[in-house]
Amino acid sequence: MKTGVIIVAAGRSARLGGDLPKQYRLLGGKSVLERTLECFLSHEAIAKIQVVIHQDDLALYNQAIAEISIHKHKLCPPVWGGATRQESVYAGIKALQSVDVVLIHDAARPNVSAELINRAINSVQNDIAAVPGTPVTDTIKQVDDNGRVIATPDRNALRAVQTPQAFRQAVLQQAHHDAQTLGRNDFTDDGALMEWAGHSVTVFEGDPLNIKLTYQADFEKMEQTLEHEGHHMITRTGLGYDVHALTEGDHVWIGGVKIPHNKGVLAHSDGDVVLHALTDAVLGAIADGDIGTHFPPSDPQWKGASSDRFLAFACQRVRDRGGIIDHLDTAMMCEAPKLSPYREEIRKRIAEIAGIPESSVSIKATTMEKLGFIGRHEGLAAQSVATIRIPENF
Structure with missing residues (x-):
């Protein structure tokens, strides 16, 4: 039987965050979509591949397939x-x-x-619908809206379902047509849709390594897998420094946190020296210019801008290259305000912006013993170091 594949690549990666959908992020020097396509393009039993993309992603899709050289004729135009x-x-x-x-x-x-x-294709030689599944090793609890346990299913009868799921094309198309006609568009799994349509669905043996990339931790785990397969990551560090003068005002922004103070900061944006120094450190680690390169103060759109946008941008640049942010460390230099009451809030906020665990963020503060412009309460400064891992051939 002639076999085709539909690759679903239209998602926006809301749970992962960032501006770039996860299917276009780099993983070991290649985009996730390119790696997925190569698995099917290289399989001799696959005749045609239909990729479904978001209408705003055509340029990203073309970039993702540009380096593919094997059996590219199998690719149909995206829809x-x-x-x-x-x-x-x-x-x-x-x-x-x-x-x-x-x-x-x-x-x-x-x-x-x-x-x-192979198992997916073989599973529908005699059946209409089949899905890959792996045994559930954790005890599963069914809970109500208040979080109270109402049932504990026997895990021996449970399977965690994956893709690729296999179907007879004509039967699946009819099931989708019927569901759309009846206004049912809430199925997140084609096996469930086929069950709804009254068809028997078989579960065949899945693969524990066939993980779905949903969160940043999934990317890190997959990078480790690729490293074991010979796709090496290298460690890079970047240094960032920023300083701003103090002026009249009633607060300062430090590490994404608004802190009351008897002065303000003289700056084009919100003047957050910690986030500015971190941004330069992250950009420095990938040799991608500095904060002024990407957000020039001559551009009026950055007037009064919130600096969390700068750090989030820099961290996404790392991930777009298939990189992992391991640690962010900052030393804040000021006579006042005192940072100790806000230290944990600052760490938490930086972790949120960067999309990394709070344990990977360090913030310290020191006075200048009343020396220099900082000692005279004329300004604030921060110095940051970013430690990342990046594919060797990035």
């Missing part, structure tokens, strides 16, 4: 996805014609093996 995963899959089904079997796969699962693809 636009819908508001839900179900709508996106249906768009792909309608575009992918002249196949008997269709595999539905998440773009964010780039570690799908040839063996798993």
Whole structure:
């Protein structure tokens, strides 16, 4: 039977955060989507591949496939996805014609093996629908709206479902059509949709390494997997420094936290010396200019801008290159205000902005023993160091 694949790549990665959807982020020097596509393009049993993308991502998609050289003729022109995963899959089904079997796969699962693809294809030689599943090792609790346990299912009868899921193309298309006709567009899993349509769904053996990239920790785990396979990461450090004069005012911004003070900061943006120094440190670690390169003070759009935007941008630049931020360390230099009452709040805020654990953020403060402009209460300064890991060939 002729087999085609639909790669669902229209998501916006809300749970991961950042401006770049996860399917286009780099992983070991390649985008996640490129890695996923190569798994299917290299498989001899796959005849056609239909990618479903967001309508705003065509340039990102073209960039992701630009370096692919193997069996690129299998790629059909991409189609636009819908508001839900179900709508996106249906768009792909309608575009992918002249196949008997269709595999539905998440773009964010780039570690799908040839063996798993074989099992998916073989599973529908005699069945209509089949999904890969792995045994559940944790005890599962069913809870009510108040968090109270109402049932403990037998985990021996449970499976964690993955993709690629395999279906007879004509039957799946009809099920999607019926669901849309009846206004059902809330299925997040095609196996569940087929169950709703009255079809029997078989579970075949999944693969524990076939993880879905959802959170930053998933990317870090996958990077470690790639390192073991010979895709090496190197450690880089960056140094950042910033200083601002004090002026009239009633508060200062330090590390993303508004702190009451008898003075303010003279600056084009909000004058947060800690976030400015961290931004330069992160950018320095990837040799990507400095804060003034990307956010020049001559540009009026940055007048009074919140500095969390600068640090978030720099951290995303690291992730876009397949990098991991290991640690951010800052020394704040000022006579006042005292940072100790705000230290943990600052650490928490920096961690939120950077998208890293709070344990990976350090903030210290020191006075200048009344020496110099800082000692005279004329300004604030901060020095930061960022430690990251980046693919060797970035």
